[in-house]
Amino acid sequence: MWTRITAVESIPVREGRSVELADREIAIFNLGGRFAAIDAQCPHRGGPLCDGIVTGGQLKGHAVVCPLHGWKIDLDSGAVLKPDVSVRVETYDVRVDGGIIEVDIPCARKRAA
Amino acid sequence: MESLIVIGNGMVGVACLENILAHKKRFDITVFGDETYANYNRILLSSVLAGERSADEITINGLDWYQKNGIGLRLGARVINVNRTLRTVTSEDGGVMQYDKLIFATGSGAFIPPMDGIYRRNVFTFRNMDDTQGMLRVAEPGKRAVVIGGGLLGLEAARGLQLRGCAVTVVHIVDTLMNNQLDSTGGVLLKRRMEELGIEVMAGRRAQAILGRDEVEAVEFMDGDRIPADIVVIAAGIRPNADLARQAGIACGRGITVNDFLETSDPRIFAVGECTEHRGETYGLVAPLLDQAKVLAATITDNRGPVFEGWKPAAKLKIMGLDVFSAGEFQETPGTDAVRFDDPGAGIYKKLLVRDNKLVGCVLVGDASDSNRYMDWLRSNTDLTVRRRSLLFPEPVTDKGSSIADIPDSETVCGCMGVTKAKIISAIHEHGIQSMAQLKECTRATTGCGSCAGLCEGLLKAVSPEFEEDTKRVLCKCLPFTQDNLREIIQTQKIKSVQEVLEIYGNGIGCEICKPALSYLVDVVWCGDHDEDRSARFINDRVHANIQNDGTFSVVPRMRGGVTTPSELRRIADVAEKYKVPLVKVTGSQRIDLLGIKKQDLPNVWRDLGMPSGQAYAKGLRMVKTCVGTEFCRFGVQDAMGTGIELEKRLENLFTPHKTKLGVTGCPRNCAEVTVKDIGLIGQEGSWQVVVGGAAGKDVRKADLLITVETTEEAIEAALVFFQYYRENGHYLERSYGFVERLGMEKIRKETVYAPAKDKKALLRRLQKSKAFSRDAWTEGLTPVNKTQFVQIQPMEGSAREVVQ
Numbered sequence: 027m028w029t030r031i032t033a034v035e036s037i038p039v040r041e042g043r044s045v046e047l048a049d050r051e052i053a054i055f056n057l058g059g060r061f062a063a064i065d066a067q068c069p070h071r072g073g074p075l076c077d078g079i080v081t082g083g084q085l086k087g088h089a090v091v092c093p094l095h096g097w098k099i100d101l102d103s104g105a106v107l108k109p110d111v112s113v114r115v116e117t118y119d120v121r122v123d124g125g126i127i128e129v130d131i132p133c134a135r136k137r138a139a
Numbered sequence: 140m141e142s143l144i145v146i147g148n149g150m151v152g153v154a155c156l157e158n159i160l161a162h163k164k165r166f167d168i169t170v171f172g173d174e175t176y177a178n179y180n181r182i183l184l185s186s187v188l189a190g191e192r193s194a195d196e197i198t199i200n201g202l203d204w205y206q207k208n209g210i211g212l213r214l215g216a217r218v219i220n221v222n223r224t225l226r227t228v229t230s231e232d233g234g235v236m237q238y239d240k241l242i243f244a245t246g247s248g249a250f251i252p253p254m255d256g257i258y259r260r261n262v263f264t265f266r267n268m269d270d271t272q273g274m275l276r277v278a279e280p281g282k283r284a285v286v287i288g289g290g291l292l293g294l295e296a297a298r299g300l301q302l303r304g305c306a307v308t309v310v311h312i313v314d315t316l317m318n319n320q321l322d323s324t325g326g327v328l329l330k331r332r333m334e335e336l337g338i339e340v341m342a343g344r345r346a347q348a349i350l351g352r353d354e355v356e357a358v359e360f361m362d363g364d365r366i367p368a369d370i371v372v373i374a375a376g377i378r379p380n381a382d383l384a385r386q387a388g389i390a391c392g393r394g395i396t397v398n399d400f401l402e403t404s405d406p407r408i409f410a411v412g413e414c415t416e417h418r419g420e421t422y423g424l425v426a427p428l429l430d431q432a433k434v435l436a437a438t439i440t441d442n443r444g445p446v447f448e449g450w451k452p453a454a455k456l457k458i459m460g461l462d463v464f465s466a467g468e469f470q471e472t473p474g475t476d477a478v479r480f481d482d483p484g485a486g487i488y489k490k491l492l493v494r495d496n497k498l499v500g501c502v503l504v505g506d507a508s509d510s511n512r513y514m515d516w517l518r519s520n521t522d523l524t525v526r527r528r529s530l531l532f533p534e535p536v537t538d539k540g541s542s543i544a545d546i547p548d549s550e551t552v553c554g555c556m557g558v559t560k561a562k563i564i565s566a567i568h569e570h571g572i573q574s575m576a577q578l579k580e581c582t583r584a585t586t587g588c589g590s591c592a593g594l595c596e597g598l599l600k601a602v603s604p605e606f607e608e609d610t611k612r613v614l615c616k617c618l619p620f621t622q623d624n625l626r627e628i629i630q631t632q633k634i635k636s637v638q639e640v641l642e643i644y645g646n647g648i649g650c651e652i653c654k655p656a657l658s659y660l661v662d663v664v665w666c667g668d669h670d671e672d673r674s675a676r677f678i679n680d681r682v683h684a685n686i687q688n689d690g691t692f693s694v695v696p697r698m699r700g701g702v703t704t705p706s707e708l709r710r711i712a713d714v715a716e717k718y719k720v721p722l723v724k725v726t727g728s729q730r731i732d733l734l735g736i737k738k739q740d741l742p743n744v745w746r747d748l749g750m751p752s753g754q755a756y757a758k759g760l761r762m763v764k765t766c767v768g769t770e771f772c773r774f775g776v777q778d779a780m781g782t783g784i785e786l787e788k789r790l791e792n793l794f795t796p797h798k799t800k801l802g803v804t805g806c807p808r809n810c811a812e813v814t815v816k817d818i819g820l821i822g823q824e825g826s827w828q829v830v831v832g833g834a835a836g837k838d839v840r841k842a843d844l845l846i847t848v849e850t851t852e853e854a855i856e857a858a859l860v861f862f863q864y865y866r867e868n869g870h871y872l873e874r875s876y877g878f879v880e881r882l883g884m885e886k887i888r889k890e891t892v893y894a895p896a897k898d899k900k901a902l903l904r905r906l907q908k909s910k911a912f913s914r915d916a917w918t919e920g921l922t923p924v925n926k927t928q929f930v931q932i933q934p935m936e937g938s939a940r941e942v943v944q
């Protein structure tokens with residue numbers, strides 16, 4: 027479900043910001059010309075991925091480096107590129123409509139009661 | 140044993156000896172050299188002038204090499220006569236020696252065009268170490284240098300002098316630069332690029348006289364115009380040193396005439412190197428000459444067989460950030476197709492000359508990355524029919540590994556030393572080579588102009604199972620330069636932002652290693668007057684606090700000299716309660732840490748504290764630790780607190796390669812532990828000791844004495860001068876303890892506290908400029924750089940609250 031998040035100006039180019047939605051927290055990155063969104067928490071020990079430095083990812087894409095211990099997460103596939111572990115984080119489609127960033131959020135996750 | 144005499148101790152003569160030693164036949168060898176240095180790499184004189192290498196770094200064979208191989212070396216001994224009947228050579232000092240075989244390896248000398256006044260002081264040619272040292276003695280900021288000649292040598296000299304701070308003008312006789320290697324489009328583009336580097340070019344002008352009393356003062360042109368000059372370099376071409384051979388009656392043209400076996404007209408006499416003329420051709424670059432050296436070694440050791448058939452000329456300009464390469468023909472002729480890429484905006488021009496589907500020449504300006512491939516086509520006469528559609532565009536390579544795999548084994552990787560890919564690979568396997576240093580030693584690859592270093596390192600990495608990085612390594616793989624190179628690039632190309640460096644010199648994206656380093660470099664090069672880009676900073680430097688293991692932050696307010704007041708302490712207590720700070724701790728640096736603060740609370744915490752940032756997160760000045768000193772202590776002989784607070788005020792909010800911690804102590808009992816600080820001041824009766832490079836973290840190191848001075852103001856000045864010197868010369872993430880060990884205290888003293896007054900002033904001036912641009916980071920709490928710097932984004936829809944409603 028496409029969800030309106032915020033104006034494009036809220037996220038400076040090459041930086042990320044997190045946003046809390048009903049059942050999840052996601053990190054959105056402005057990659058200059060396009061945006062990417064992934065789950066906000068690092069699969070290592072929950073570091074804030076929105077605070078990481080943006081770098082090159084698989085092929086010609088982008089990745090983010092977690093500020094806590096340097097895990098590198100691909101922003102397009104969600105794969106962990108460094109270290110070599112087979113974990114990935116959730117990724118979301120992003121589009122811009124009338125200057126507003128919209129993220130495609132799947133229907134609400136079941137919340138533990 | 141036959142005796143062999145070599146006249147000339149230069150690059151090619153000695154290379155020939157190295158080759159001779161590899162053969163079985165033994166000679167009793169003596170070398171005469173009129174220079175006073177052992178065998179060095181002449182090519183790299185340009186780098187010495189530019190400050191990229193020191194004079195000792197360019198030695199090829201030191202004195203021990205001659206000794207080890209039993210070669211007699213006569214340095215500073217110029218041969219003035221060769222008598223072919225008696226088979227003797229006579230040197231200037233009167234010594235006479237007999238030979239069975241004789242090699243001329245006398246190189247060439249600078250061609251000096253007819254001009255008045257060339258003997259004035261500070262007029263130089265650019266040929267040997269003495270010339271270079273002479274220039275280095277006079278070249279300094281503020282001096283005006285005029286280089287006569289816009290060829291390879293002239294341009295390299297111009298750039299070197301400019302990097303030494305001189306204002307440089309190149310005077311060139313025809314309209315376009317490097318006209319012996321480039322067509323006019325290339326020459327004009329090169330002129331523009333030189334001008335962009337800040338070098339003035341006067342093309343199509345002829346200098347006719349050098350004016351001045353004793354020292355040079357001006358250069359005069361044919362039309363009577365004059366330009367002022369403190370230094371003049373004549374680089375108008377070279378001329379083979381053949382006079383000695385000519386006087387001895389050996390056949391000579393412009394150079395000493397040799398055949399394909401490097402034999403002269405006298406069967407006992409041979410010639411090799413720049414002094415030769417072969418099939419009407421003389422050479423001014425080393426690669427073909429090293430080929431000659433190999434051939435001559437075979438000829439002279441009774442293995443006559445290999446022949447030297449001449450090479451197509453190739454030339455590469457060694458100016459960093461300005462790629463120029465030319466090989467073979469460079470002017471269109473009827474029957475030749477010129478394939479061009481010309482993007483003046485990007486400063487790139489490429490031209491390939493193709494005849495009968497074969498490459499006969501190429502000109503590359505602005506991007507010479509494909510020069511190896513073209514050289515290979517040129518040398519091996521590759522048929523290009525199938526490649527005609529994509530001559531200028533190699534298959535895009537995605538990673539370095541595959542581009543290395545793409546190179547054919549026979550391709551020459553190091554053009555200067557003629558080392559092929561196959562040779563490097565077999566050397567790596569046979570000798571178990573692991574580092575670039577070993578590769579150099581074993582194959583000589585990269586020891587010429589050095590431009591193939593990246594390729595060789597790639598090969599080594601790909602092939603050697605236990606590759607070891609060199610110490611002089613590049614910052615990271617996003618941009619293949621060392622930090623020293625990058626500083627120079629940022630400065631000379633006038634780049635003010637991280638992103639721009641990455642786009643022009645790197646992969647356009649960068650990573651967590653190079654971005655913070657570049658952020659530091661642009662800051663320090665422009666003394667704070669740069670375009671700050673927060674996206675290139677680690678999170679701590681985006682929000683001015685230290686991230687904790689749970690994503691919260693710690694706040695350490697500045698408490699200069701560790702001195703506080705009851706009202707500050709009260710505010711700290713209030714803040715701790717108001718924001719429910721989980722931990723309040725006295726730190727190891729005499730101040731108070733509030734840990735566990737949420738990002739969005741940071742601006743309010745700072746506002747309520749009303750204290751400046753202690754920069755406990757920054758690679759910058761941390762604190763100045765002090766003891767009580769004369770204020771209260773019965774032993775105090777100097778005002779430690781007052782001096783420490785003053786120092787902290789002068790240096791706070793400035794960044795350094797790594798964190799920098801200072802200490803000031805009121806007497807040698809050293810209660811503030813300053814001998815393990817990056818900079819420490821130790822109070823003594825009537826004087827201060829200033830110490831630097833101490834450490835008590837991962838490493839423990841006692842600081843070295845920088846200087847002892849009488850007054851407090853002098854002590855502070857010494858600290859400031861060292862601080863700025865470390866800022867300008869330290870590698871990013873290099874603590875002062877590593878820095879002083881890398882440079883050595885002697886050099887540091889010479890360039891800081893003992894430096895000429897004007898250099899010291901310049902360091903302080905740059906420090907002051909940075910200080911003027913700096914500010915307390917926490918003021919951003921009130922005026923954030925963007926509206927979401929500290930706060931989380933509130934979604935327009937889909938929030939938790941909405942669902943609840």
Ligand code: SRM
Pocket residue numbers: 685686687693695724725726727728729730731732755761800834835836837838874
């Ligand atoms: C808070 C503090 C410990 C304390 O509770 O006392 C501390 C905390 C940290 N130190 Fe430290 N160091 C603290 C004093 C020291 C000292 C003692 C001193 O300053 O007198 C040292 C030894 C002296 C020195 O600097 O070498 C010290 C040597 C280190 C090192 C080793 C540096 C080295 O090259 O040897 C690191 C790691 C590094 O920087 O790479 C480090 C790194 C860290 C980091 C920044 C680790 C990190 O990356 O997150 C810790 C941050 C915690 C935080 O968020 O506050 N800390 N650290 C001290 C803060 C001082 C201040 O007020 O600013």
Ligand SMILES: Cc1cc2nc3c(=O)[nH]c(=O)nc-3n(C[C@H](O)[C@H](O)[C@H](O)COP(=O)(O)OP(=O)(O)OC[C@H]3O[C@@H](n4cnc5c(N)ncnc54)[C@H](O)[C@@H]3O)c2cc1C
Pocket residue numbers: 146147148149150151152153171172173174181182183184185216217218219244245246247265266267292380383411412413414422423424425426428455457555588
């Ligand atoms: C600044 C500079 C930059 C260069 N850059 C490059 C480059 O990038 N690429 C490249 O391929 N080439 C470059 N060259 C050219 C390269 O250095 C030469 O091609 C090479 O040094 C030639 O070697 P050689 O042994 O023939 O002559 P040299 O190295 O000049 O050696 C000849 C030696 O003989 C001595 N000598 C002469 N006469 C006598 C005598 N009568 N008695 C005793 N000794 C005598 C000379 O003093 C000299 O030491 C550069 C040259 C200079 C000066």
Ligand code: SF4
Pocket residue numbers: none
């Ligand atoms: S020694 Fe320093 S870096 Fe290590 S846990 Fe303690 S505060 Fe953290």
Ligand code: FES
Pocket residue numbers: 068069070071072073074092093094095096097
């Ligand atoms: S929490 Fe992200 S790397 Fe450890």
